[in-house]
Amino acid sequence: xxxxxxSVLFHDTGEKRQHxxxxxxxxxDSKLVLTDQDEVIETxxxxxxxxxxxxxxxxxxxxxxxxxxxxQRFDVTGSWYCHFWDTPGxxxxxxxxxxxGGEKKKKGEVLLTDPKEIVEVLAEGIKQRGRFANILITxxxxxxxxxxxxxxxxxxxxxxxxxxxxFKTDRFPSQLIGTAYNREQLERLYNETGLMxxxxxxxxxxxxxxxxxxxGKAKFIGYQEWKKRLKIAAxxxxxxxxxxxxxxxxxxxxxxxxxxxDAAFAAVSEEAEELAEAGVSVAATIWQPSDIAILKNAKNxxxxxxxxxxxxFERLRLKYNLAVDFDDYRRCGNHPNxxxxxxx
Amino acid sequence: xxxxESKYGDWRSEELSAKEVIKxxxxxxxxxxxxxxxxxxxxxxxxxxxxxxxxxxxxxxASCLFSxxxxxxxxx
Numbered sequence: 001x002x003x004x005x006x007s008v009l010f011h012d013t014g015e016k017r018q019h020x021x022x023x024x025x026x027x028x029d030s031k032l033v034l035t036d037q038d039e040v041i042e043t044x045x046x047x048x049x050x051x052x053x054x055x056x057x058x059x060x061x062x063x064x065x066x067x068x069x070x071x072q073r074f075d076v077t078g079s080w081y082c083h084f085w086d087t088p089g090x091x092x093x094x095x096x097x098x099x100x101g102g103e104k105k106k107k108g109e110v111l112l113t114d115p116k117e118i119v120e121v122l123a124e125g126i127k128q129r130g131r132f133a134n135i136l137i138t139x140x141x142x143x144x145x146x147x148x149x150x151x152x153x154x155x156x157x158x159x160x161x162x163x164x165x166x167f168k169t170d171r172f173p174s175q176l177i178g179t180a181y182n183r184e185q186l187e188r189l190y191n192e193t194g195l196m197x198x199x200x201x202x203x204x205x206x207x208x209x210x211x212x213x214x215x216g217k218a219k220f221i222g223y224q225e226w227k228k229r230l231k232i233a234a235x236x237x238x239x240x241x242x243x244x245x246x247x248x249x250x251x252x253x254x255x256x257x258x259x260x261x262d263a264a265f266a267a268v269s270e271e272a273e274e275l276a277e278a279g280v281s282v283a284a285t286i287w288q289p290s291d292i293a294i295l296k297n298a299k300n301x302x303x304x305x306x307x308x309x310x311x312x313f314e315r316l317r318l319k320y321n322l323a324v325d326f327d328d329y330r331r332c333g334n335h336p337n338x339x340x341x342x343x344x
Numbered sequence: 345x346x347x348x349e350s351k352y353g354d355w356r357s358e359e360l361s362a363k364e365v366i367k368x369x370x371x372x373x374x375x376x377x378x379x380x381x382x383x384x385x386x387x388x389x390x391x392x393x394x395x396x397x398x399x400x401x402x403x404x405x406a407s408c409l410f411s412x413x414x415x416x417x418x419x420x
Contacts, residue, residue: 006375008382020385021352027392034378034387036362038346041378046402053403069403249384286383302359306380307369336380340372 001045007071007333008044010288019299047071050132052125063121066113072333073134074125078155079112082140084216092203092214093294094250094287097140112139112155115162123166134331135163138177143220152178153185160193171196175326177245180221180229183236190236197326198233199283201245202226205271206264209257213250227271231278239279240323245335248309249287254298261305269312276316281324283335284309310337317341347388 001007024035025044034041048071053064068075085091125132137159142152156176164172171194180200181189189195204210207223217226234242251257251264258264272282286306289298314337317324325331329339362381366374397404 002375008379022386025393026390049403336376
């Protein structure tokens with residue numbers, strides 16, 4: 001964490017990165033500092049353990065194992081497997097979930113966590129005053145059910161109903177990252193639970209790149225349908241209560257997307273504006289190729305491109321008067337572009 | 345202990361540095377620029393840095409579907 005409270009999440013980094021040297025966090029005069037080329041950039045800190053980490057559930061499980069967290073929110077993960085990977089290569093090509101999920105599937109760890117067990121941990125976790133501002137819920141995509149995605153939806157509804165019992169208000173601080181549901185499913189999600197905000201990650205704002213990067217999402221739902229469902233979600237949950245996650249940078253190069261950063265910026269901006277006009281924000285995650293993803297040897301774009309994208313998305317939120325307070329620095333902390341919302 | 349820059353070629357001459365980006369876009373806080381660049385380039389922790397990690401106080405990894413869940417990677 002930086003000294004202004006900005007949190008920084010990162011994946012499995014190491015010196016093995018092929019394209020650029022990583023930063024080094026070092027100890028200088030007993031202070032933790034971020035360095036680059038032996039120059040101290042800033043003081044930083046580790047984030048703190050949550051109080052509930054020291055507790056066990058009534059069945060003797062370590063609460064720390066059941067629910068993870070960031071400095072600002074609980075991370076409730078219903079299952080660790082994404083069923084787009086049921087078809088070899090069907091998952092998103094930059095995503096580490098496939099390899100991780102595959103290992104967990106072999107170990108039989110893909111079953112959905114019991115909602116009552118999750119709520120037992122949350123009940124303990126929210127006793128820590130001032131720490132947690134949001135509850136993030138997600139599972140890997142589950143395609144089965146009476147309609148496509150019904151099993152995923154039904155699990156989330158059951159879980160949200162249980163969590164809702166912890167709160168006195170009809171709605172409670174919460175974000176669901178789900179697959180893109182249809183109108184009927186979105187209406188059920190909104191009407192049957194106290195969920196406050198909804199996210200369905202389109203991953204990349206370009207149809208050609210989407211089809212190449214996310215073959216499972218393209219096959220079962222499709223790019224245009226995904227966007228349509230996001231707009232429907234904004235009608236139901238309200239403007240500024242819906243967003244979509246991008247893995248920023250995957251739209252450029254590597255035989256997948258645009259050849260230049262300028263071309264990518266123009267196209268992505270246009271599509272982001274279409275979504276913003278309909279009440280949907282965009283949350284940009286910074287792509288760093290994962291060692292266990294299909295695109296492990298790819299090169300991500302320049303820092304300047306990433307910053308231009310962040311500025312543009314904030315400009316669009318201001319232009320269309322969109323709040324993003326369910327996915328900002330205080331409730332998520334993983335998107336530099338939504339960090340900019342604290343400047344308003 | 346520093347990073348062995350010789351492994352990575354001349355990439356620094358091909359793009360703006362974080363300092364240059366901060367100067368070019370003064371409306372963006374430097375913390376947001378460095379956060380972005382850390383996520384883009386990656387980060388490692390020295391052995392000396394990890395001596396400041398107290399497992400009774402600090403948390404080592406975000407346990408989330410979207411993370412690799414491997415915690416802070418220490419420089420060997």
